[in-house]
Amino acid sequence: MAAERWEACLAGSGGQGIITAGVILAEAAVLAGLNAVQTQSYGPESRGGASRAEVVLSEGEIDYPKTTRADVLLAMTSEACGKYASRLREGGLLLADEDEVEGVPEGDYRVVRAPINRTAREELKREIVANIVALGVLVAVTEAVPLEALEQAVLARVPRGTEELNRRALALGVEIGRKAAQQS
Amino acid sequence: MAAERWEACLAGSGGQGIITAGVILAEAAVLAGLNAVQTQSYGPESRGGASRAEVVLSEGEIDYPKTTRADVLLAMTSEACGKYASRLREGGLLLADEDEVEGVPEGDYRVVRAPINRTAREELKREIVANIVALGVLVAVTEAVPLEALEQAVLARVPRGTEELNRRALALGVEIGRKAAQQS
Amino acid sequence: MRELDFLRVQHLPHIWCVGCGHGTVLGAVIRAMQKSGIDQDRFVVVSGIGCSSRAVGYLDMDGLHTTHGRALAFATGIKLAKPDLKVVVLAGDGDLAAIGGNHLIHAARRNIGITTVCFNNGIYGMTSGQYSPLTPAGYRTTTSPYGHLERDFDLCNLVKSAGGTYVARSTVYHVQQAAMFVSRALAHDGFSFVEVFSPCPTYFGRRNRMGDPVRMMEWLRDSTVQSGAAARMEPEELKGKVVLGEFHRTVEVPEYAGSYREMVDRLRAERDDDGS
Amino acid sequence: MRELDFLRVQHLPHIWCVGCGHGTVLGAVIRAMQKSGIDQDRFVVVSGIGCSSRAVGYLDMDGLHTTHGRALAFATGIKLAKPDLKVVVLAGDGDLAAIGGNHLIHAARRNIGITTVCFNNGIYGMTSGQYSPLTPAGYRTTTSPYGHLERDFDLCNLVKSAGGTYVARSTVYHVQQAAMFVSRALAHDGFSFVEVFSPCPTYFGRRNRMGDPVRMMEWLRDSTVQSGAAARMEPEELKGKVVLGEFHRTVEVPEYAGSYREMVDRLRAERDDDGS
Amino acid sequence: MAKRRAKSIRINEVWCKDCRICIAFCQPAVLLPGRGAPVVDNLEDCTLCMLCELRCPDFAIEVVEERAESETEEKEVATAHADAAPDAG
Amino acid sequence: MAKRRAKSIRINEVWCKDCRICIAFCQPAVLLPGRGAPVVDNLEDCTLCMLCELRCPDFAIEVVEERAESETEEKEVATAHADAAPDAG
Amino acid sequence: MRMPRLMQGNEACVEGALEAGLQFYAGYPITPSTEIAEMLAERLPLAGGVFIQMEDEIAGMAAVIGASLAGMRAMTATSGPGFSLKQENLGYAAITETPCVVVNVQRVGPSTGMPTSAAQGDVMQARWGTHGDHPVVALSPSSVLETYLLTVKAFAVADELRVPVILLTDEVTGHMRERVVLPDPGTLPRAERPKEGKAPPDVPPMTHFGEGKRTFVTGLYHDDTGFWTEKPAVADRLIRRLAGKVESRRAELTMVDRHYLDDAEIAVLAYGCVARSALRAVRLARERGMRVGMLRPACLWPFPQDEVRAIAERVEAIVVPEMNLGQIVGEVERAAAGRTRVVGYSRVDSELIRPEELLPVLQEARSPGSREAGR
Amino acid sequence: MRMPRLMQGNEACVEGALEAGLQFYAGYPITPSTEIAEMLAERLPLAGGVFIQMEDEIAGMAAVIGASLAGMRAMTATSGPGFSLKQENLGYAAITETPCVVVNVQRVGPSTGMPTSAAQGDVMQARWGTHGDHPVVALSPSSVLETYLLTVKAFAVADELRVPVILLTDEVTGHMRERVVLPDPGTLPRAERPKEGKAPPDVPPMTHFGEGKRTFVTGLYHDDTGFWTEKPAVADRLIRRLAGKVESRRAELTMVDRHYLDDAEIAVLAYGCVARSALRAVRLARERGMRVGMLRPACLWPFPQDEVRAIAERVEAIVVPEMNLGQIVGEVERAAAGRTRVVGYSRVDSELIRPEELLPVLQEARSPGSREAGR
């Protein structure tokens, strides 16, 4: 769990639910008693262009609300990966979609790849829950927030009637996340 | 004729052509090679409320454009007279309509009364030229500008077809002005 | 004169010029208000900026003299905040149709319960005689010294097309009709609009050889025709005439402020039901 | 595709969402322009702010992307300065009818030679889905979460009442008709206005169970009726249907920029005569 | 009912701006131009059409009907009040 | 005149956003959904109604007529140009 | 104290407004303020209030004033372009002493600029945007919680002083989500509008439409009865009272946070979202052994000139980082009046200033000449 | 040199505009600027130009920008309320670098205020009235002749720098009639709009609609081709260049009159109509043996800070009389930066400041404490 200050940058393209994922992560942190700030960046073409969410967690005060030296970067597309990898702190974690992200830039960080989109598409038949799968992966690998808090936060935010789907997405995410972490 | 700085304040009510009179006086001065500034003050109800024109003449530069210690006050109504008499310099000239202005405030100035409106109404049958009569009176008494310049300025500004009427108004004004000056 | 009961007499005589029609329109409005039976203290009169807009200052009731063109937008706030008040907008053609044109069509579209009386003199009086969107083509104003090139709005038609549900036109020459239309407008639940031709002898008149107030009244008499008569006239005969009358009246459209209140009540009732 | 000749292809794909009708309207406009025979370099396209207003950026010609709602006012300046240019305004219903409503009715009143194409999606797309003056009553938007209470404008009728001299309506479903109307509008000398329904699946659609672009196209097909057919239908049948077609076309009113030029020429000729 | 006739026509000379609209459109020519305000010439011809009062832009003319005694009294007060501050605004 | 038929239907996969309008309203069902863009299924049924091209919001589908050789060449250039900068804007 | 929750800045503004008793909202959508309207469209009817989306921002401001004069607590929210359009009617609210709250969630200008990015470019406009002299109160929060608190405060000040109050936030603060623990409902001070007999000498009692008082309101100069006048003496009294009622409460309105100032050689003055960057920069600088402190004004107008002057006496330099080309830095210069060096730092490329980029600026401020400060 | 004639300030503005090659006017009537529109309605068609009265001030500003982009020299004139409404599109002109002239004949504000009376209440608004950072050039004449000269100048600066230029006059100067001797036609410098190959590095060449250049213009941040962009580096470059092109020409734009400053102990800084009162006051003071001088800036924005700073070094106090509650005095304070005392004097009752009333202020400035300065 985050102690001093823990930063995550979640990046992908509009429509992938990246910002929702950021919000859920921050909400999970709040449920777990942490301080949290979530910010975002988007263009006018929010429905297609690049999209980025940043989450900062801490047990204490959070002054600067954006990431400076991210502990984790979740990259859902190659573009996002190329653009934000430099934001990772030394020894940070780059979590990349196994299929979508081609060629990870060199750097002093740990790389974990997981089939996030593929799992959503093939196992869950709903690409739209890739963001929840990603959250599962991210928390499984980083333990940034307790899994119960994360599940609670997911269920509180997803549309009624989709709880079961999202619960499964999260569970699968955690599963592939653990597997990937071991392999890396 | 004005040397250093000569100030006139022309006051009456909207619709009396007070501002036009001020403009003509200033134009006459320019024709005569003097420097001149004319300013005015009016309310939204310009067609009835109080109306005031100020004219400053000089052979040199005119800095402050309004009257401070007027050499002449032309008062076409009692209200105007009461309101502005205090602006006259010591030894200045108060030129008041003989019929319209009742009760001139006490002060250290010369008072000349002339039947301005009455002349326009009765002799000329056109109350609207009272302002031109007034100009005739004013210049006859003060010699602020040469009469030829004044006539030229009047004729340049009045509507086409009314030249004769205005010429007569001016002449009558000069006449009653001279008469009044002698009597005062 | 009963009218004086509705006036802040301490501020009379008003600022309007000799023969200006605005005082006559104001009188007609007062008589319509008095006839309505609505308590003097339930009215709020709202205006913009212009000679005509000063009318609200003379009325002895709640009054709001706003910024130029915005009367209907302010009035919309008042009506929604206190739907029980009778909100009446009094303003000029420049105010309502030039700078304020957008608020006019949107208030009409919403069918919000505001009665609007347009003092139409076809000119900007307050600023000394420039053309307005109601200046008829060909006339002279200080900004159309060679004759006006633009067409004027048929304001009643515009308001109707925008959604107004009571629309009528008269003149100060036809002062009794004008008062009658205003009184029907006040009785109407929805956006009601009465255009009253009101001469500006000082600026419109003088520039167009009608400087005499009486001449302007004659012009109003001679250049207008009642809708009933107009219906029986040939297009040729109607040329250059403006039609007076009631052009539109419907009660089928719900008034906006009322609809909003209903929605609020419904939602709160639903919520309370949920809660219990 | 010939359309590409009129596009700044280096900036494609455009920013519009999956299934957004704006690209379709743009295509229709391009084809009408190409059909008009007017040189590409004689067009100036002007817009306000909104998803639709971005259209002018994609057109490979003189283009002006102005402030929200003001396209027609800017366009008026251009047209008067260079009457020979073909000035075309492309903008959304929010831009033209909400904040820009006043400029719309005044441009129509003056009958200035500007062709206006309204991309009507009944919503504010750019700001993510609030109601517009063209949102039909009852529909849901982010600012009418309980169903919209206001009525929408009949924009064609409004423009006609304001003085527009060519007025027509179509949809992107009826894309060929839309292009035909735009092409007639371009040929018209005066203020011409074409309203084209253009779906916003992202915001209008999703909130109203029509998130799928195909569903929105079906809705356009099923909720509209051609004016010819409408004339033969009972009021009952017409309920809830929007009529498409050409509603107004007259050549009797002089175009404003041309009239102004004529006046200038006449005055200068008179002065020169005086001088000689 | 007795024939209605005017008891008096009162003109508020402070408010009247002498536009002469009342005079011009009075069918029986009851009113005549005066100095600064109309004067009542032949009251007896007045048909009580009230148009002079209704059209007066300045609330300056009032046609008082013969019978309307009580109402008239009331107004007297208001008019007096008005005169008290003729130059405001 | 020979019967007009489609030579090809070209889809610009970079511009296409997969809205599927072209597919839904093609009467003879020439097009089918694909991965991210429509695929041409039975070109021979195409009636050259052109509605897919006209309605496409993304200038991403072009129906090329059998005869219109020369015009086609021209377009090739423009399309290539377009592809060159797919991510601007 | 309520449960902790993650809340968006714009949402906190909505919660604050409702807590303050908001009854009326009229506005026109614009990024990045729109969430405020959207949430209120849902919440206000349930609270018995009124939400309306008007035809434009001018109308939104007008309707707000109308509703306020009819007795409702009223507000609008917008961003740069809309704020420009509201200026005329903002001046009307000032001269008619109509309480209301105007939220400006700042984005990059001028003109349409960059609609989805943050800036602080409207700070001077908030002070001077409408024509003529007029009083202004503008509050600028740095966090989600403070957005809530200052919204409540804005209504209190508006009602108490009968002034329009501007809540000047920005895209970062407005869109940021942050853990907050809101105070219990009803615990924050609320003001009433001054009533007959209970009004301070410089704020006239307020009567509303529909109360039978025959209230007359005009944007012309007016006397105590509300009626228009052109009398110079009355005009003079009115305009000086309007300015004076805010000016004389400068001390009460001033809200400043102080950090590490006791031994500071360099002070940073920052506000809004940039204060977050600045505070971190100050901490980083302290880690590096620099004696840097910080002053954060939460009320920008009236400007806390006395506080700045006091600090100027004691430090070697005041550094003012802003997301504009230098606006508040001018006020700091004025207040400092030569007592210390004032160093501006501008970032105007739409990105939030990063703490690290301030470190060299602080360094340079301490020993000028070592590098070109600012950009 | 032409014949001497009596000319009104607003008329001089018209004559200056026509001399500068004005071809297009769009506006909306408002006192006390209306004469400008009225005269142009008569004159422009005869000059082959276009006059149009638009539906409101917003539209007037828009049409002016449209016409300018189509190649015409264009202007509009207004007063306070209209100036507030034009702000959004003024910012548009700034970011799109569209040359145009906006005349504001100031009257008493805020809001409708006192429409027929003079004030200087829009000076800060002229600088900061629109949202976002933007460059501003504002000229302020003190006489009828100078109204003519500065109008010509305004067009020259607008064309040369591709900026909107504000001519900030006032009811006194606009309505005053004064003897003038205009320079011969064609003798004053006129600038051309920068053309390809002949443009300075910081002002891009201008192409107009209808020239076959497929010009694209937007109020969004844009790159060198004019197309919108969200790239921070491009945005940064654009906004800094826009501000820089005016800032870097501060020296050329500065126009100051100096009177009796050589031996002055007290300096008066005054502009617009008040400079006339101040100059007389200075002369009266000199008659009384006081060593008083005067600095009159004719260009208010950019503000002549270097000139003020230089004087601040030498005098005991700078007195700044204004017909507002103190606007330019703030700039003077900032420029003086503690080097001298700065004393504001406000008159806000709609009357032009009288020379006599400044004498005690000057007295007090010399020996503070003898009376309460200012009001």
Ligand SMILES: Cc1ncc(C[n+]2csc(CCOP(=O)(O)OP(=O)(O)O)c2C)c(N)n1
């Ligand atoms: C924003 C703004 N623009 C312009 C003006 C100047 N102005 C005052 S009244 C008016 C027009 C008045 O015309 P109208 O509404 O027809 O009323 P009238 O005076 O003719 O009765 C104008 C342009 C203003 N006060 N505010």
Ligand SMILES: Cc1ncc(C[n+]2csc(CCOP(=O)(O)OP(=O)(O)O)c2C)c(N)n1
């Ligand atoms: C003055 C101003 N107000 C508000 C906005 C925000 N805004 C941008 S586009 C828009 C509405 C867009 O709707 P529409 O014109 O219908 O176009 P669409 O996006 O639906 O195509 C709004 C409100 C703005 N840019 N400027």
Ligand code: SF4
């Ligand atoms: S100027 Fe015209 S509208 Fe105004 S008061 Fe005079 S007559 Fe009436």
Ligand code: SF4
């Ligand atoms: S938001 Fe709507 S209008 Fe905008 S691009 Fe998307 S679909 Fe089109």
Ligand code: SF4
């Ligand atoms: S109508 Fe009224 S103002 Fe006119 S003359 Fe008659 S009484 Fe006097």
Ligand code: SF4
């Ligand atoms: S009431 Fe009729 S008849 Fe009698 S004086 Fe008046 S206008 Fe004449």
